[in-house]
Amino acid sequence: MIVCSSSKVANIFLFxxxxxxxxxxxxxxxxxxxxxxxxxxxxxxxxxxxxAEQTSTARRMASTSTTEATETSQSTATxxxxxxxxxxxxxxxxxxxxxxxxxDQLVFMPSMASGERGAQLSxxxxxxxxxSTDSKLLESIKEAQQELQKMEDGDADVxxxxxxxxxxxxxxxxxxxxxxxxxxxxxxxxxxxxxxxxVEAREKSDFSLFSPVLKDCFQTxxxxxxxxxxxxxxxxxxxxxxxxxxxxxxxxxxxxxQEIKDALVPLIAKVMESKDKPSPSPLEGTFPIDxxxxxxxxxxxxxxxxGDKGRIDISVHPFTISFSPQDVRITSRFRAxxxxxxxxxxxxxxxxxxxEQNLGSSPTSIDTALSMGxxxxxxxxxxxxxxxxxxxxxxxxxxxxxxxEDYNYSPxxxxxxxxxxxxxxxxxxxxELTYPLHVILRYGxxxxxxxxxxxxxxxxxxxxxxxxxxxxxxxxxxxKGCLQDVHWSGLAIGYFPTYLIGSATAAQLAHYCEKDIxxxxxxxxNGEFDDIKAWLTDKIHRHGRRYxxxxxxxxxxxxxxxxxxxxxxxxxxxxxxxxxxx
Numbered sequence: 001m002i003v004c005s006s007s008k009v010a011n012i013f014l015f016x017x018x019x020x021x022x023x024x025x026x027x028x029x030x031x032x033x034x035x036x037x038x039x040x041x042x043x044x045x046x047x048x049x050x051x052a053e054q055t056s057t058a059r060r061m062a063s064t065s066t067t068e069a070t071e072t073s074q075s076t077a078t079x080x081x082x083x084x085x086x087x088x089x090x091x092x093x094x095x096x097x098x099x100x101x102x103x104d105q106l107v108f109m110p111s112m113a114s115g116e117r118g119a120q121l122s123x124x125x126x127x128x129x130x131x132s133t134d135s136k137l138l139e140s141i142k143e144a145q146q147e148l149q150k151m152e153d154g155d156a157d158v159x160x161x162x163x164x165x166x167x168x169x170x171x172x173x174x175x176x177x178x179x180x181x182x183x184x185x186x187x188x189x190x191x192x193x194x195x196x197x198x199v200e201a202r203e204k205s206d207f208s209l210f211s212p213v214l215k216d217c218f219q220t221x222x223x224x225x226x227x228x229x230x231x232x233x234x235x236x237x238x239x240x241x242x243x244x245x246x247x248x249x250x251x252x253x254x255x256x257x258q259e260i261k262d263a264l265v266p267l268i269a270k271v272m273e274s275k276d277k278p279s280p281s282p283l284e285g286t287f288p289i290d291x292x293x294x295x296x297x298x299x300x301x302x303x304x305x306x307g308d309k310g311r312i313d314i315s316v317h318p319f320t321i322s323f324s325p326q327d328v329r330i331t332s333r334f335r336a337x338x339x340x341x342x343x344x345x346x347x348x349x350x351x352x353x354x355x356e357q358n359l360g361s362s363p364t365s366i367d368t369a370l371s372m373g374x375x376x377x378x379x380x381x382x383x384x385x386x387x388x389x390x391x392x393x394x395x396x397x398x399x400x401x402x403x404x405e406d407y408n409y410s411p412x413x414x415x416x417x418x419x420x421x422x423x424x425x426x427x428x429x430x431x432e433l434t435y436p437l438h439v440i441l442r443y444g445x446x447x448x449x450x451x452x453x454x455x456x457x458x459x460x461x462x463x464x465x466x467x468x469x470x471x472x473x474x475x476x477x478x479x480k481g482c483l484q485d486v487h488w489s490g491l492a493i494g495y496f497p498t499y500l501i502g503s504a505t506a507a508q509l510a511h512y513c514e515k516d517i518x519x520x521x522x523x524x525x526n527g528e529f530d531d532i533k534a535w536l537t538d539k540i541h542r543h544g545r546r547y548x549x550x551x552x553x554x555x556x557x558x559x560x561x562x563x564x565x566x567x568x569x570x571x572x573x574x575x576x577x578x579x580x581x582x
Contacts, residue, residue, distance in 0.1 A: 078151070080143040081162055085364060087140055088169065091131050092363040096323045098124040103321050103329060107313050133176065141170050164546055165366045172365070175228040183227060187220050187491060194489040205479035207460045214488060215456045218449055221491040237450045240494040244372045245501055247549025250447060253497050256504065256564050257440050263568040264436055265470060267575065271421050271433065274579040278416035282409040287339040295403045296332060296343050299396065300350035303382060304533035305330070309357050318345045322356035324363070329353075339404065340418055347387045351379035354533060358541035367544040372495070374540065374550050376502025377509060381536065384432055384503075385510035385570075390415045391525040419578055423471055425480040432503075433571055437470040439500040442485070446493055505550065507567035509539065512558045 098121060105117050131137070145166045151158050194213045201210035225239040234242075238249045297312050305312075315331035322328045330349040334342035355378040360367030369375045386392055390412070397411040409417075421431050427438040445462055448454035454462060463482040464475045475481040487495050513535050514520040523531060539557045547553040551561035575581070 078144065078147040080140065080147045081166075084140040084144040084166070084169070085362075087131070087137055088365070089363045091128060094124060094128050094131070098128065099321055099323055103323075106317075106319070107315050107331060133173075138173050138177075141166060141173060145170065161366060161546070165364055168365050168545060174230075178230055179224055179227045183220075183223055187224060190216060190220055191490050194491075195486065198483070198486060198489040202479050202483040205477040205483065207478040207482055210483065210489075211457050211459075214459075217488055217491055218456065218493065221493045222450065224491070237447060237494070240450070241497065242494075244492075244495050245498050245550065246371050247551060248371075248373070248497075248501065252551075253443070253501070256562060257443065257497075257500065259564045260436055260500070260504070260568060261440050261470070263572065264433070267572055268421070268423070268434060268437075268471070270581050271575050271579045272423060274581060276580040278420040278578065279413070280417050280420060282414045282417040283338055283340050285339075285404075285407075286336060287404055289334045289336055291403045292334045292339055292342050293332070295339075295399060296334075296346035299343065299399065300330075300346050302527060303347065303350055303386070303529050304354050305350045306357055310353060312346070318349055320349045320352040320356070322353070325357050325359050325361055328356045339400070344383055344387065344418075348379045348383040351382035354378065354382070354536070355541050358537045360542065360544050365545060370540075370543070370545050370547060370553060371550055372498035373501035373505055374553070376498060377505035378536065378540065380502055380506040381509055385506060386524060386529075386532070388415075388419055388432070389521065389524060391521040393418070394525045395527045416578060419574070421575065421579075423473060425467070425473065425475060426484055428484075433575055434471060436500050436503060439496055441466045441470060442487075442496040443500075446488070446496065450493070501550070501562070504564045504567040505554070505562060507570045508554065508558065508563055509536070510570070511566040512539075 101117060101121055101124070105114070105121075109117060144162075148158055148163055148166060190213075194217050197210050197213040201207060221240065222236060225236055225243075229236070229239045235250075241248060241250060241253070293314070300312070301307050309326050310328040310330065313329065313331045314333060316333065318330070318332050320328065320330045330346070330353045332342055332346040332349065352375060355369060355375060359369065393411045393415040397409070397414050400409075400414065401407050419431075421433050423434055424430055427435065427442075430438055441463065444466065445454065445459060448462075449456060449459070460478055460482050467473050467475050467481070487493075513532060516535060517523070517531055520532060523529070540553070543553060543557075547556070555561045
């Protein structure tokens with residue numbers, strides 16, 4: 001995500017309060033911290049799609065577009081399968097209607113209309129929930145599954161997409177139906193009360209005001225995860241992580257994060273000791289909002305955001321929302337005393353939007369984003385590996401001079417300014433070098449709470465100790481420490497790791513993109529981005545949820561699973577050069 005954007009706390013709340021109501025609707029809702037509805041459901045043992053099957057599927061699709069595959073799939077489908085797709089499509093379209101109302105509420109709606117809009121959204125949510133949990137939907141899923149099985153038993157050539165879609169929907173329905181209605185109602189009510197408690201505690205910088213309700217948040221989230229896993233032996237925290245990053249167990253995350261931490265702690269210390277620090281002057285001044293808006297829009301469209309399949313607006317909190325691949329909206333915000341935050345936010349949201357615009361066209365779950373980490377990797381690829389590169393500013397600095405009067409800084413000065421490292425207490429304001437440690441801190445705390453190794457009341461002390469260990473900073477109060485994030489109040493436990501998973505994935509993708517496009521950074525310097533976007537679409541976008549996990553997709557598309565060495569090398573090389581480290 002945009003690690004230097006102060007709007008992200010509010011944005012994550014917008015996502016969290018929308019999460020439950022948008023589940024199983026096919027809606028892509030990606031607030032600035034990134035994300036979407038109902039991603040990353042755990043595949044049960046009885047319906048597990050093997051990595052070999054996923055690899056075979058991806059390779060078959062390599063010779064045809066996702067749209068063509070969908071058309072072929074529909075033309076050869078059994079009647080039961082067609083009926084299932086028809087039901088799923090209706091649910092998706094209702095969800096998209098609800099999303100249009102939500103977008104209008106956040107961007108255009110007059111303030112006095114909030115009451116009526118709430119009633120409209122509630123009515124649609126009720127209809128969507130009714131259709132999504134209707135026993136007839138389960139019957140259709142099972143009938144489609146049986147017909148596909150009969151075709152396979154008869155040696156018929158069954159499109160793998162059909163089998164994957166049926167398995168995804170069966171798993172989703174099964175898990176949702178396992179959650180008792182009273183537990184779901186409690187969770188919905190708790191989110192509202194917990195948010196209010198968090199706001200008060202943060203304003204007063206007093207964790208003790210939030211601690212009792214936070215305990216309830218952790219317990220309720222655990223109860224929901226326990227219900228969803230049923231009789232399986234999946235560890236509880238693995239189940240919770242899987243809601244956001246499918247197939248990424250805590251043991252795997254531990255290994256990746258430990259490698260990153262071991263490399264970054266000493267690197268950051270050296271950077272902070274360096275006397276060769278970039279000047280922030282190129283970012284400071286007075287910059288007309290209309291000029292910033294025009295600049296940001298022209299750049300994000302040049303990168304690959306299709307203006308004929310979307311639009312760009314201004315809102316209080318930047319976010320991305322998709323009604324379909326043909327209609328993806330992003331919003332930004334701007335400040336007159338600084339230009340980079342608005343541009344970086346637009347590029348970041350543009351990365352999310354390009355993912356959405358290049359998914360398959362079918363209105364079913366198979367053509368939605370794979371996971372939270374996968375989505376975040378796309379926004380960070382463009383924001384960091386393109387937008388923070390030296391090559392980018394050789395191309396973009398003349399655009400700054402065209403749009404801002406008397407702007408006389410060189411590309412190298414701008415590059416240095418946007419990449420300066422400043423240690424701070426607040427995660428959403430952190431630069432790309434220190435940001436990973438903020439995520440690692442939160443991941444460790446929530447994991448230990450869930451494993452019974454840390455009491456909720458002791459979170460402030462643990463937080464402060466870890467900040468001292470990781471960043472050598474003494475936290476002055478709870479507001480700048482353990483009360484700064486809204487995630488846990490929204491029961492989004494298991495969400496934090498996806499930020500760093502996305503960061504590491506983006507670096508790995510940049511490495512392989514340059515390997516396949518050797519003149520990648522020359523193209524960036526010349527403002528040529530088409531080949532880069534096409535590469536990302538081929539490797540990531542078009543596959544939707546056809547893989548079991550991010551690791552499986554990277555293994556098949558790049559030749560290896562997530563490997564943090566590329567992220568570490570990227571940061572080490574970049575900041576050793578910028579800060580002239582020996």
